Amino acid sequence: MYDSHSIPSTGRTAFPPSLAREGLTLEGLCATQPTDKLAAGEVVFWEGDEASHVFYITEGCLRLYRILPDGRRAIMGFVFAGEMLGLSCQRTYRCTAEAVIPVRLRRLSRARLKALGETAEQLQPLLMARISEEMAAAQQHIVVLGQMAAEERVAHFLISAAYRTGTDQKKPVVVELPMTRQDIADYLGLTIETVCRVLSKFKRMGLIVTQGRHTVILRRMIDLRELAGKIDSDETAEINVAVKHLAVWPN
Amino acid sequence: MYDSHSIPSTGRTAFPPSLAREGLTLEGLCATQPTDKLAAGEVVFWEGDEASHVFYITEGCLRLYRILPDGRRAIMGFVFAGEMLGLSCQRTYRCTAEAVIPVRLRRLSRARLKALGETAEQLQPLLMARISEEMAAAQQHIVVLGQMAAEERVAHFLISAAYRTGTDQKKPVVVELPMTRQDIADYLGLTIETVCRVLSKFKRMGLIVTQGRHTVILRRMIDLRELAGKIDSDETAEINVAVKHLAVWPN
DNA sequence: CGGAAAATTGACTTACATCAAACTCAGTGG
DNA sequence: CCACTGAGTTTGATGTAAGTCAATTTTCCG
Numbered sequence: 322m323y324d325s326h327s328i329p330s331t332g333r334t335a336f337p338p339s340l341a342r343e344g345l346t347l348e349g350l351c352a353t354q355p356t357d358k359l360a361a362g363e364v365v366f367w368e369g370d371e372a373s374h375v376f377y378i379t380e381g382c383l384r385l386y387r388i389l390p391d392g393r394r395a396i397m398g399f400v401f402a403g404e405m406l407g408l409s410c411q412r413t414y415r416c417t418a419e420a421v422i423p424v425r426l427r428r429l430s431r432a433r434l435k436a437l438g439e440t441a442e443q444l445q446p447l448l449m450a451r452i453s454e455e456m457a458a459a460q461q462h463i464v465v466l467g468q469m470a471a472e473e474r475v476a477h478f479l480i481s482a483a484y485r486t487g488t489d490q491k492k493p494v495v496v497e498l499p500m501t502r503q504d505i506a507d508y509l510g511l512t513i514e515t516v517c518r519v520l521s522k523f524k525r526m527g528l529i530v531t532q533g534r535h536t537v538i539l540r541r542m543i544d545l546r547e548l549a550g551k552i553d554s555d556e557t558a559e560i561n562v563a564v565k566h567l568a569v570w571p572n
Numbered sequence: 573m574y575d576s577h578s579i580p581s582t583g584r585t586a587f588p589p590s591l592a593r594e595g596l597t598l599e600g601l602c603a604t605q606p607t608d609k610l611a612a613g614e615v616v617f618w619e620g621d622e623a624s625h626v627f628y629i630t631e632g633c634l635r636l637y638r639i640l641p642d643g644r645r646a647i648m649g650f651v652f653a654g655e656m657l658g659l660s661c662q663r664t665y666r667c668t669a670e671a672v673i674p675v676r677l678r679r680l681s682r683a684r685l686k687a688l689g690e691t692a693e694q695l696q697p698l699l700m701a702r703i704s705e706e707m708a709a710a711q712q713h714i715v716v717l718g719q720m721a722a723e724e725r726v727a728h729f730l731i732s733a734a735y736r737t738g739t740d741q742k743k744p745v746v747v748e749l750p751m752t753r754q755d756i757a758d759y760l761g762l763t764i765e766t767v768c769r770v771l772s773k774f775k776r777m778g779l780i781v782t783q784g785r786h787t788v789i790l791r792r793m794i795d796l797r798e799l800a801g802k803i804d805s806d807e808t809a810e811i812n813v814a815v816k817h818l819a820v821w822p823n
Numbered sequence: 824c825g826g827a828a829a830a831t832t833g834a835c836t837t838a839c840a841t842c843a844a845a846c847t848c849a850g851t852g853g
Numbered sequence: 854c855c856a857c858t859g860a861g862t863t864t865g866a867t868g869t870a871a872g873t874c875a876a877t878t879t880t881c882c883g
Contacts, residue, residue, distance in 0.1 A: 387715060390802045395715045409707045416711070438696070445689070445696055452703055456660045459710040460667070464638060464646045466717035467761035471839070502862065510718030512840055517863050534848080534862075551641045722871065753830060763872055768831050785830070785880065 345443050347405060347451065350434075351377035351427040358425055365406070365418040365426070372414050374428040376406040381424030382499045385416040386507070396508040398458065399500060401485055407431075408448065409455045422499045466510045469550060474509040475519040476548035479529070483539055493530075494539040501534075596694050598656060598702065601685070602628035602678040609676055616657065616669040616677070623665050625679040627657040632675030633750045636667040637758065647759040649709065650751060652736055659699065660706045673750045717761050720801060725760040726770040727799035730780070734790055744781075745790040752785075 356379070359365065365376060368387055383400040397416050400406050406418060406426070438444045465477055483494045498505070506513045520537075523529045528545055530538040539545060607630070610616065616627060619638055634651040648667050651657050657669060657677070689695045716728050734745045749756070757764045771788075774780045779796055781789040790796060 389715070389719060393719050395719045397711055397714055409704060411701065411704045411708075415708060439693065442690065449699075449703075450662065452700075452707070453660060453662045456703070456707055456710065457662075457666060459707065459714060460648055463648055463710060463713050463717060464640070466714060467759075468640060468644050468646045501860095508718075513862080514841080514864085515839060518839095521863070764830080765832085765873080766871055769871090772831070 345441060345447070347375075347444075347447055348377055350437065351375075351405075351429050354427040354429050356425055356427055359420040359423065361420050361422050363420050363424075365420070365424075366414045368414055368417045370414050372407060372410045372412060372431060374430050375408055375434060376418075377427045377429070378402050378404055378406060379425045379427065381426075382421040383418050383424060384421050384500060384504055385418050387416055394507045396504055398462070399504075399508070405451060409452045421504070471509075471511055471515050472519050472522070472548055473550050474511065475505075475516060475523070476528075476545045477550070478505060478509060479537060479539060480542065480545055480549055483542070492540075492542070494542060496537045496539060498535050498537060596692060596698070598626075598695075598698055599628055599654075601688065602626075602656075602680050605678040605680050607676055607678055610671040610674065612671050612673050614671050614675075616671070616675075617665045619665055619668045621665050623658060623661045623663060623682060625681050626659055626685060627669075628678045628680070629653050629655055629657060630676045630678065632677075633672040634669050634675060635672050635751060635755055636669050638667055645758045647755055649713070650755075650759070656702060660703045672755065722760075722762055722766050723770050723773070723799055724801050725762065726756075726767060726774070727796045728801070729756065729760060730788060730790060731793065731796055731800055734793070743791075743793070745793060747788045747790060749786050749788060 354377075359381075365383065366372075366374075378400055380402050382402070383406065385397045385400065385406075387395050387397065389395065399421070400418070407414065434444075438448070465474055469477065479496065482498060483496050486497060500508075502513045502516050505511075506516045509516065520529070520531070523545075524531065526544075528539070528541050528548075530540065532538065605628075610632075616634065617623075617625075629651055631653050633653070634657065635647055636649045636651065636657075637645050637647045639645050650672070651669070658665065685695075689699070716725055720728065730747060733749060734747050737748055751759075753764045753767050756762075757767045760767065771780070771782070774796075775782065777795075779790070779792050779799075781791065783789065
């Protein structure tokens with residue numbers, strides 16, 4: 322993808338010369354890193370671990386979660402192929418990251434990332450952009466959990482998944498949901514039974530069709546968006562477009 | 573606070589020479605900026621506004637919120653004196669920021685902040701640290717909204733407020749809550765009645781005492797923490813200590 | 824003081840949780 | 854290939870925490 326012969330070092334850290342000029346992306350940086358494979362259920366890192374690396378997911382899906390002292394599990398989010406993991410933390414990771422299905426990822430040490438950041442000043446805005454996107458997603462999640470009823474939450478989840486897993490916006494939209502119903506419940510602050518009932522209701526209403534446990538076809542996105550409270554017919558789209566086009570920080 | 577005669581410019585942006593050496597802090601940068609005053613109810617910026625400035629709050633308290641299409645209000649957080657506002661967004665602000673009580677703040681243009689960032693590379697880690705803290709707070713909020721019952725939420729809110737408004741940890745802890753019960757409800761994803769009932773119950777249990785609408789005295793923090801699910805007897809403390817000591821990004 | 828906004832309390836309703844029982848489906852091995 | 858298995862899911866019956874509606878009561882500000 323990039324030519325790899327090295328250039329005279331500035332003294333700190335060598336990085337692919339092509340990156341210095343034009344196509345500097347976090348994915349690009351990770352592309353030269355070793356690839357790891359994880360089986361379903363394996364953990365990339367635990368909450369509280371020293372935050373030593375950032376990761377780029379090339380394949381699969383991860384759940385990010387915390388376990389409360391009494392055993393409840395809060396799923397903070399999911400990470401899909403093409404997304405990054407581990408950017409928005411400081412000393413230690415604040416969630417456990419676990420493979421939902423088999424995962425391939427590339428790891429980049431944060432020390433190296435930091436060094437690169439000092440060499441290539443274009444890198445900082447990219448990092449900022451990514452973290453801001455994560456923040457936007459977190460705020461969205463706060464609104465969903467704080468203000469929306471069960472049906473709205475599920476509708477929102479489906480729409481959001483449709484955008485992220487980036488089906489080509491063809492109708493009807495086919496969404497792959499590799500996680501279990503329990504995962505969805507723990508993510509939406511509901512019980513597994515409520516998630517099931519809402520999905521069944523959506524089926525009865527003709528809003529969705531399921532194929533097996535992990536495939537949902539969204540018919541009538543319009544109505545689903547209406548149910549989701551229109552919070553993000555625009556906004557979710559925006560967030561995801563921004564991620565994909567690598568928008569940069571202020572100007 | 574800082575001497576203000578200008579130095580030979582590097583061509584971009586002048587900034588106080590004292591900052592270039594040692595005590596570089598975001599607060600320091602803001603200290604040289606003009607001060608604004610807002611009355612209660614006045615708005616610093618609206619959701620969707622061009623994100624042109626960051627702010628340092630020297631006095632008062634702000635609520636950050638979004639209004640959903642159907643009129644529901646989601647309060648995403650509060651900003652107290654000594655904290656910064658407007659860091660974690662990109663093109664536009666993602667919440668409206670409104671004064672709960674009279675506020676004094678200093679504004680720093682993001683253009684200037686960016687320029688400074690390119691001159692003083694120590695600034696980037698500070699920014700990262702701040703944004704990471706905001707992210708940590710958002711994740712905490714997600715756990716509270718997604719997994720905790722009403723009493724746990726209120727207990728958590730009280731403890732959290734106690735840490736942030738940085739009373740000197742003397743017992744009993746006196747907490748000033750300038751916001752209304754409705755604000756608290758919209759922040760915790762509850763109704764105003766539920767917030768009242770829980771506070772009344774805590775009073776009956778002898779966990780708290782109130783003085784007027786906006787002062788709560790926490791007796792028996794231990795029990796309150798227990799109620800809050802111990803989520804953050806450590807963690808909330810950590811977050812707030814980190815903010816105060818200006819921890820920096822990875823190393 | 825007086826009045827209006829905010830807070831509190833009570834009576835009742837409801838959305839979601841809980842408990843419990845089938846059902847589905849993807850593997851596995853006979 | 855098909856029955857067997859067990860985890861995962863779905864559905865139903867019932868319980869309950871929190872919401873809604875409706876009075877008071879308190880607070881505080883002119």
